[in-house]
Amino acid sequence: MPDYIKGTVLGTLTTLPVMGAASFFLLKQVNMWLVAAFLLVNIISLSLTATAICRYAVNRQRYQV
Amino acid sequence: MADIRHLLKTLGSFVVPREYSLRNLRHKHLKAKVVAIIPTYRPSQSTFQLVVDLIAWNPRLSVLVVNDCSPLESDVYLNKLIGLTHITSQIEIIRTPQNVLKAGALNYGLEYLKTMKEKPRVVLTFDDDIIIDKIAIGQMVETLLKNDKLGAVCSQVRVKNKNKNLLTRLQALEYYNFNIVKLAEYGFIRGPLVMQGMLSGFQYRALEEAKGFSAECLIEDYHITAKLKKLGWEVGVAPKAVAWTYVPETFPHLWKQRVRWTYGGLTVLRDFYNYLPAIFQDIIGHALFLAALVTIVLSFLLPAEGVNSGLVKIVVLTALAQFVIGFSFNVYMLTANPDTDRKDWLVRLAIIPELVYSNALSLVMLGSYLFFIYRTLSAKLLKRLPAYGIINSTGLRLFGAFGYTTGWGTR
Numbered sequence: 380m381p382d383y384i385k386g387t388v389l390g391t392l393t394t395l396p397v398m399g400a401a402s403f404f405l406l407k408q409v410n411m412w413l414v415a416a417f418l419l420v421n422i423i424s425l426s427l428t429a430t431a432i433c434r435y436a437v438n439r440q441r442y443q444v
Numbered sequence: 445m446a447d448i449r450h451l452l453k454t455l456g457s458f459v460v461p462r463e464y465s466l467r468n469l470r471h472k473h474l475k476a477k478v479v480a481i482i483p484t485y486r487p488s489q490s491t492f493q494l495v496v497d498l499i500a501w502n503p504r505l506s507v508l509v510v511n512d513c514s515p516l517e518s519d520v521y522l523n524k525l526i527g528l529t530h531i532t533s534q535i536e537i538i539r540t541p542q543n544v545l546k547a548g549a550l551n552y553g554l555e556y557l558k559t560m561k562e563k564p565r566v567v568l569t570f571d572d573d574i575i576i577d578k579i580a581i582g583q584m585v586e587t588l589l590k591n592d593k594l595g596a597v598c599s600q601v602r603v604k605n606k607n608k609n610l611l612t613r614l615q616a617l618e619y620y621n622f623n624i625v626k627l628a629e630y631g632f633i634r635g636p637l638v639m640q641g642m643l644s645g646f647q648y649r650a651l652e653e654a655k656g657f658s659a660e661c662l663i664e665d666y667h668i669t670a671k672l673k674k675l676g677w678e679v680g681v682a683p684k685a686v687a688w689t690y691v692p693e694t695f696p697h698l699w700k701q702r703v704r705w706t707y708g709g710l711t712v713l714r715d716f717y718n719y720l721p722a723i724f725q726d727i728i729g730h731a732l733f734l735a736a737l738v739t740i741v742l743s744f745l746l747p748a749e750g751v752n753s754g755l756v757k758i759v760v761l762t763a764l765a766q767f768v769i770g771f772s773f774n775v776y777m778l779t780a781n782p783d784t785d786r787k788d789w790l791v792r793l794a795i796i797p798e799l800v801y802s803n804a805l806s807l808v809m810l811g812s813y814l815f816f817i818y819r820t821l822s823a824k825l826l827k828r829l830p831a832y833g834i835i836n837s838t839g840l841r842l843f844g845a846f847g848y849t850t851g852w853g854t855r
Contacts, residue, residue, distance in 0.1 A: 399740040400763035403756050408748035414755050417739040421762040424732050428766060430458045432773055435628035437460050444627065444683040 461631030483549030595650030595677025635679035641665035662708030
């Protein structure tokens with residue numbers, strides 16, 4: 380689950396994107412620029428999560444943890 | 445050309461972290477002078493046991509206990525520690541002239557080391573109530589000395605009182621995530637964000653260059669880590685060094701701790717905003733968190749024209765992908781955690797406890813943002829309008845009611 384507190388990359392915004400997406404889905408009218416901005420945030424967050432998992436897997440293998 | 449290569453290397457480290465070229469120490473690390481500094485206020489049985497374990501498992505280690513003016517009633521364990529100094533020359537106890545909190549006590553210890561004939565190669569800093577693994581110190585010293593670029597390394601962290609209640613269990617799961625994050629950041633940019641204060645090891649010359657710990661900062665461990673990175677050092681992890689700590693067992697205690705962490709973290713961002721590599725991960729985290737929050741809030745407030753269902757569907761898909769990937773990974777990592785038990789599985793698979801926990805701590809973060817903005821603006825206003833002082837005091841009292849104060853410090 381996300382650790383917002385130290386602003387760490389892995390797991391950041393695991394639930395916030397879902398809550399945001401849910402709110403957009405339920406709202407009948409939404410400002411599309413905001414939706415686009417939120418999508419950009421989601422894509423960045425998703426990329427950072429995926430790359431962090433990658434780094435972890437590499438280091439775990441490297442240092443035999 | 446060199447700049448482009450450096451940029452490509454940095455971008456590459458997002459996926460594959462840098463691997464440090466390791467020196468063959470040929471057991472030289474076993475002869476290196478290592479000093480453990482343990483600042484203590486009201487030493488307890490845990491402090492005594494920590495010192496005993498350190499000298500039992502590390503015969504060449506010197507232990508410097510810095511008594512930060514503990515009151516007389518804590519003399520029981522202090523006397524036990526003094527008793528140890530008569531048995532072994534490995535231990536020294538010094539007392540600060542006044543109570544200076546943890547960072548001040550660490551600096552007092554560092555000043556004392558300057559008076560020694562032989563300066564240490566490595567300095568280890570501790571919380572006085574942790575429990576260490578038998579090989580932890582050796583692993584940390586070896587990791588540190590194998591690579592000249594590393595100014596500091598930290599240990600893995602586990603929670604000793606995990607089974608106390610649901611709150612401690614949630615923190616234990618969270619701390620395990622911290623270990624995962626630290627390993628993911630080893631070799632990324634300048635290394636993990638924080639060399640945690642409970643157990644970290646430093647090259648002595650790195651600490652000298654940094655001129656010790658910041659006594660003004662609320663979280664001196666984050667501050668020293670950022671300072672070392674700014675001076676050109678990198679920091680790392682000793683993945684096989686393990687230490688256990690006790691976490692808050694009640695919500696008010698946890699709240700107080702997290703208020704200090706979050707507000708203290710923001711002050712570190714303020715102090716190092718002009719050197720982004722030192723705080724990169726934190727900046728990204730805060731930026732994404734605030735960006736997401738602001739767009740959600742604004743979507744309820746700003747006028748809208750209609751729904752582009754295609755775009756919203758993509759948003760929902762990416763959000764779900766984020767959740768599924770993050771959650772699946774966290775579930776998988778339970779299998780790799782040696783401390784995992786049935787209750788951990790229950791809590792994680794139930795989702796709701798961690799969801800409530802993380803959102804509660806997000807409230808702490810939001811409060812810290814507000815407190816930080818308030819303090820920054822108030823400082824400017826006080827200079828121009830002395831009369832603002834009364835309003836400022838009222839504001840500080842209001843924040844104080846929620847635990848936001850600058851009168852902390854780590855003991």
